[in-house]
Amino acid sequence: MESTFPVSAGAQPDTYGTVLATAYDGLATLYSGGAIGACKHWGVSHISAGEAALFVGAGAAAECLEPVRRGVRCHILDSSPAMLRRAHRRLHRSKHEGHVQFHLGDARALPTHKMYDAVVVHFFLNTFCQQSMPRVLASLLTHLRPGGLLVLADFAPVSPGTDTATAGSFWQTLYHDLPMHLFSQWTGSDVHPPHDLPAVACSLGATLVAQRTFRVARIGPAWFGSWVMNK
Numbered sequence: 001m002e003s004t005f006p007v008s009a010g011a012q013p014d015t016y017g018t019v020l021a022t023a024y025d026g027l028a029t030l031y032s033g034g035a036i037g038a039c040k041h042w043g044v045s046h047i048s049a050g051e052a053a054l055f056v057g058a059g060a061a062a063e064c065l066e067p068v069r070r071g072v073r074c075h076i077l078d079s080s081p082a083m084l085r086r087a088h089r090r091l092h093r094s095k096h097e098g099h100v101q102f103h104l105g106d107a108r109a110l111p112t113h114k115m116y117d118a119v120v121v122h123f124f125l126n127t128f129c130q131q132s133m134p135r136v137l138a139s140l141l142t143h144l145r146p147g148g149l150l151v152l153a154d155f156a157p158v159s160p161g162t163d164t165a166t167a168g169s170f171w172q173t174l175y176h177d178l179p180m181h182l183f184s185q186w187t188g189s190d191v192h193p194p195h196d197l198p199a200v201a202c203s204l205g206a207t208l209v210a211q212r213t214f215r216v217a218r219i220g221p222a223w224f225g226s227w228v229m230n231k
Contacts, residue, residue, distance in 0.1 A: 020186060021082035025060055031179060032224060033217025036153075037062065039226040040122050042212055043151040046228045047072050051117035056107045056140060057124030061087035061100075068096045075116070077103045108136060110143055118149040125197060126154050126180070129190035137197075138204050144231045150206050156213055156225040157196035172223055175216075198227045206231055 028036045040063040049071035058076045091097035155176050158169050176194045184191050206229040213222035
């Protein structure tokens, strides 16, 4: 398994470990009724064959299978060795691991010369607080070639014009907060209100190209989203 990007000096030990890395995809499917996987797959369908795509915090990388089969050159970056091992095994079973590069490292410490046609960020920015997240996203955008695609998937923003006192917003925030608090205890990720990722990306110079929301278990509220943006 190739490790091109060294872990930065400030990187933390593998907080996921084998147990959480093994259970993560199943927990995500159970929690969202398949919506998390659906929004990941929808976003990457916009990446063209032959393009180089960086998948940031990709975990076990289920969403990389279809792009690799189409000829996308995938670079999978994760700070968890356990997650990268699962990604490598998944791509090996599909006979496509030879077309993927696996990088162990911190997304905030990418070499400045590394540039990509697409940067894919799925449920990674949600691990950062409201103060840190825009800085992390701005750093990732510096690795996107002009005209390239930023592909985001995450919790949908709370509906405009609502607040946490509104019934719908209250339940949406509660749904968002439950796994966040659990994962913060396990992995040390930040605790914060729901982000508005497309708004932050636009403030950093990205332009929205396409978007779609996804319902919990297909029939529930549309609390997940995917956004495709140009730089």
